[in-house]
Amino acid sequence: MKDHNINTIKLGVFVIAGLVLFIATLYALGKNRNLFGTQFELRTRFRDVNGLLVGNNVRFSGIDVGSVRSVTILNDTTIEVVMNVDRKMKKFIRTNAQATLGTDGLIGNRVVNLAPMSGNAPFVQGGELLPSREEINTQQMLETLSRTNESVAVIADELLGTVQRINSSAQLTRLLSDESLSDNLKASLVNLNRATANAALLMDNANETLRLASQGSGPLATLLTDTTLSAELHRTVRQLQAVEANAQQLALDLDQVVRTVETDYRQGPGPVNALMRDSLMTLRLEKTLENVENGTAAFNENMEALKHNFLFRGYFKKMEKRKKKEMK
Amino acid sequence: MTIKIPDATREFLNDAGELSRFAGRFFYEGLRPRYEVREFVRQCYVVGYKSLPLVGLTAFIMGLVLTMQLQPTMVYYGVESQIPAMVGISIVREIGPILTALIFAGKIGSSIGAELGSMKVTEQIDAMEVSGTNPFKYLVVTRAFATMLMLPVLVVIADAISLYGSFLGVNIYEKTSLLLFFRKVFENLEYIDVVPAVIKTFFFGFAVGIIGCYKGYYSSKGTEGVGHSANSAVVVSSVVIFILDLIAVQITDILT
Numbered sequence: 001m002k003d004h005n006i007n008t009i010k011l012g013v014f015v016i017a018g019l020v021l022f023i024a025t026l027y028a029l030g031k032n033r034n035l036f037g038t039q040f041e042l043r044t045r046f047r048d049v050n051g052l053l054v055g056n057n058v059r060f061s062g063i064d065v066g067s068v069r070s071v072t073i074l075n076d077t078t079i080e081v082v083m084n085v086d087r088k089m090k091k092f093i094r095t096n097a098q099a100t101l102g103t104d105g106l107i108g109n110r111v112v113n114l115a116p117m118s119g120n121a122p123f124v125q126g127g128e129l130l131p132s133r134e135e136i137n138t139q140q141m142l143e144t145l146s147r148t149n150e151s152v153a154v155i156a157d158e159l160l161g162t163v164q165r166i167n168s169s170a171q172l173t174r175l176l177s178d179e180s181l182s183d184n185l186k187a188s189l190v191n192l193n194r195a196t197a198n199a200a201l202l203m204d205n206a207n208e209t210l211r212l213a214s215q216g217s218g219p220l221a222t223l224l225t226d227t228t229l230s231a232e233l234h235r236t237v238r239q240l241q242a243v244e245a246n247a248q249q250l251a252l253d254l255d256q257v258v259r260t261v262e263t264d265y266r267q268g269p270g271p272v273n274a275l276m277r278d279s280l281m282t283l284r285l286e287k288t289l290e291n292v293e294n295g296t297a298a299f300n301e302n303m304e305a306l307k308h309n310f311l312f313r314g315y316f317k318k319m320e321k322r323k324k325k326e327m328k
Numbered sequence: 329m330t331i332k333i334p335d336a337t338r339e340f341l342n343d344a345g346e347l348s349r350f351a352g353r354f355f356y357e358g359l360r361p362r363y364e365v366r367e368f369v370r371q372c373y374v375v376g377y378k379s380l381p382l383v384g385l386t387a388f389i390m391g392l393v394l395t396m397q398l399q400p401t402m403v404y405y406g407v408e409s410q411i412p413a414m415v416g417i418s419i420v421r422e423i424g425p426i427l428t429a430l431i432f433a434g435k436i437g438s439s440i441g442a443e444l445g446s447m448k449v450t451e452q453i454d455a456m457e458v459s460g461t462n463p464f465k466y467l468v469v470t471r472a473f474a475t476m477l478m479l480p481v482l483v484v485i486a487d488a489i490s491l492y493g494s495f496l497g498v499n500i501y502e503k504t505s506l507l508l509f510f511r512k513v514f515e516n517l518e519y520i521d522v523v524p525a526v527i528k529t530f531f532f533g534f535a536v537g538i539i540g541c542y543k544g545y546y547s548s549k550g551t552e553g554v555g556h557s558a559n560s561a562v563v564v565s566s567v568v569i570f571i572l573d574l575i576a577v578q579i580t581d582i583l584t
Contacts, residue, residue, distance in 0.1 A: 022484045032515060
């Protein structure tokens with residue numbers, strides 16, 4: 001009888017253990033599917049759900065917060081997904097949260113990902129239709145990859161051609177094999193460094209000048225702030241303007257004179273026309289000048305003779321002495 | 329005109345008919361008072377509790393070996409982290425129930441067949457009838473009910489032990505916590521994986537019990553018949569378990 005009781009207790013423990021494990025399994029599965037918590041409903045719409053099933057997980061920022069309650073086709077381009085989400089998430093999910101379809105791992109189940117967006121949208125209350133974004137599916141990825149591969153092939157071909165041209169270029173080969181190139185390059189870099197240092201110095205000076213100018217000292221500040229200089233400059237400018245006006249008047253007068261001369265030269269009865277165009281007049285003038293030269297020579301002889309005349313000899317000697325004194 | 333049926337076929341069909349009638353009588357007798365509760369509890373202890381060490385050991389080794397066999401392939405494909413999910417689904421859906429049922433059939437089916445067979449041969453069953461005890465109710469109903477109810481319990485415990493074995497198997501190659509392992513297992517399990525797998529074990533248990541009892545109850549030819557009863561109880565139970573499993577998988581597929 002005692003053995004029977006012990007065996008019954010053992011049996012009870014055995015059965016209870018089995019039942020507890022079974023119930024715990026069911027509870028764990030239900031908890032994973034959020035069947036036991038209080039939930040609220042959210043909706044979203046996709047063009048293609050890519051195999052999303054009722055019961056698939058819903059994630060908010062990567063955390064499991066619910067599951068898909070229903071997947072309903074509304075028309076040929078719209079499928080509505082209704083989600084059950086844990087009520088605790090109401091204070092985190094905003095109405096502008098974006099729904100996308102994803103995969104649990106590389107080959108796992110489909111999931112609906114809710115991603116928070118920027119902006120200060122109100123928090124969800126239940127039943128809202130969240131905006132969705134279509135994901136890039138594998139086929140689209142492969143198509144893009146194929147296009148990229150084709151582009152890469154073209155680039156590789158062109159690169160190959162470029163490299164071949166570089167390899168076959170004698171000038172480039174000579175340039176690359178030129179040992180003095182590195183020295184020249186080094187010298188150029190030294191010069192460049194020096195130029196940079198000079199430029200830096202120049203900039204420092206300019207900065208210093210500007211700094212002084214901003215403080216009101218230095219020649220630039222004087223130039224910029226001296227009111228008398230400004231007045232002088234204004235006056236100079238005005239004078240320059242007056243000079244310019246005079247010059248213009250002068251140019252006009254000259255123009256008038258030139259025109260008069262030109263008129264005289266061409267047709268006028270004046271001396272210019274006669275001087276320039278009358279050949280007889282020219283001959284007369286030449287003759288007159290010849291007479292003048294001859295007269296002048298005769299006058300010089302008379303003067304020389306006068307110097308030796310005893311009446312004027314004293315005067316000329318005085319003059320010579322004065323000249324010598326002045327020379328000393 | 330009469331059709332000549334081969335002896336083997338005739339014997340098979342005869343057995344099938346007798347077994348069906350035997351099962352019908354089981355439900356008829358089982359649902360009617362008086363209930364042999366004390367004997368039922370004793371049988372539960374014998375077929376359930378006492379089978380636990382053998383079933384538990386087998387399940388543990390199966391979980392461990394399955395993980396170790398899967399590991400290189402999963403590493404090759406870069407999905408090592410999916411071992412708990414894969415082992416979990418395999419064990420819960422199929423390996424746990426079918427392996428436990430086969431072990432159960434080997435141990436309990438043969439035991440019931442031999443026990444009832446020897447009672448039949450030694451005319452103890454006849455003596456019970458003479459003494460006013462309903463031998464069918466006392467011997468068959470209690471055993472068949474016990475197997476039907478104890479096998480699901482054994483399967484649930486065996487699944488848990490097997491998953492623990494798998495956890496140790498995973499830890500041979502890499503370190504993972506028990507909590508993370510079971511979390512990954514449950515993340516990939518659905519009710520449709522667990523509930524049908526447990527429900528079908530009621531049918532497995534019933535098949536083991538009723539076939540064992542049938543083979544023993546109609547045992548003949550002396551001690552040789554006892555051995556034959558035990559042997560055929562195991563063979564027929566195993567075949568029926570596989571057939572029931574096939575049907576269960578089809579029904580589960582339809583439901584999902």
